[in-house]
Amino acid sequence: MSAPIASSQKLQKAQKIEIYSRFPRIPALHFAVYVGLGALLIASIGQVSPSPERLWDGIPRIFNLMDRMLPPETDPAFLVRMGWRLLETLQIAIAGTVFGVILSLPIAWLSARRISPLPFGSFLFKGLVSLFRTIPDLVWALIFVVTVGLGAVAGTMTIVVDTIGFCGRFFAEAMEDSDQEPQVALDAIGASKFSILMSVVLPDAMPSLINTTLFALEKAIRSSVVLGLVGAGGIGQELKSAFDLFQYHKASAIILSIFVIVLIMEWITDRLREKVK
């Protein structure tokens, strides 16, 4: 019984160890940067977040708006028209995602380090994908409304570009993360970059590619709803005109249906995701 205690005491005595401090020491410059960032955060909160008075004043207005929204519009003719608009929204989202994913695959291949057949050119495609991603979807929608006109085509093109920005990046990362050993093994017997893509990279990265695609689809459905606000087709257009014309019963019906459709799509993509392994 006493033996372990004795030996542990011995252990403590025998090892006189200098122990480092609990927290890493922060250089003065870093400290200054942290203080600066903190100050910036506090200042921004002060400037743009709502003051308590404004929130207080807003509460009755919320109730007032809800009062005017309820009950949602149930006129069958209106609902049928909204049904078609919702369908158009889904079409924009799905068609845009499909084309976006199809275009993302070669772009991701060309931009993936080590896997790209271009020795130096990969950064060019990485840059293109970054450009697509950093410009927000509503800005793309405005650009396409101006160039191809109002309507669903502008919306679809926006989703395509947005999907390339998203999938182009994550596809490339999935490809770069794919198993190296089989790639070396096939390179050693003279397989081309394209053959290695087809036989190793794509099969190995497939679960990740499918997951990313499903996320892209969810994202596309959410953004296709708002694209209508700038005239790029879909249910968003109806929502905007309902608000513009103070038809709040209609607006609430539209919001409810958007909510339901987004939930259904997320449920479907979740099920699909479970299937991939």
Place this chain on the structure above:
Amino acid sequence: MTSPDPVLSDNTPSKSISSELMSDVPLSDNSKVMAPILRVQNLKKSYDKENVILNGISLHIREGETVALIGSNGAGKSTLLKCLVGLHENTDGDVEVLGTRFKRTATRQQRHNIRKQIGFVFQNHGLVKRLSAHTNVVHGFLGQKGSWRAFNQAFAPQDWREKAMHALEAVKLSDKAKDRADSLSGGQAQRVAIARALVREPRLLIADEPAASLDPASGHTVMQQFVDLARENNITLIFTSHDMEHAVSYSDRVIALKSGKIHFDKPSGEVSKADLHGVFDQ
């Protein structure tokens, strides 16, 4: 560092096979008659300025030989194998493989000429985990002309699919054809990798520690199948191993690397325990 103790049992399994083979492959120096499958002259290789990994290697390997390459960790075995097929840029020297001769770097065309005639087996099989054993074997056809369809058995020409099945049969795994590679044991996966190398009908087969991650029993199975298949198909085989029993019993000839040079190069039957100890001495 403890130097590994070479295990050398006297009743090594395939002594008889190797001596049998040595009778019809002359080891005396009349090799000019037969075209060398591999000829290396004064090969030097260093990755950086300080460390010279290979410092003047010369060898001559004839068609149909089975050669074991041994040496301590970092001796440069893997480096040598890669230099032979132009996977690395050589620092100096002259390499001739399967009729293609290059000095420091092989041109794209030369690399292609070499690689399409060889098979390469790596220590960790290098199979695509999410694909079936059969598809992985079909991948062996890649690198040959018009081979892009070999990315999956479903799209490959029928005779490639058949040949791949035969190769799986040869390593006794045809019942696992449809199983995913990640469901196979280490030994089975390594045998699939061997099938993938054999299906190409290579003239030269290079294997870097093909049995290193396997338990002793599967290690012997894999090595035995490997050398038997290579001999049946008259394939020249070069393999590296840290298992001295494998190196001596499954080869016709042992080449030992030490300090960037060839320490010895002998018929397997003449390799003594002292020779092997000498390889790993500091």
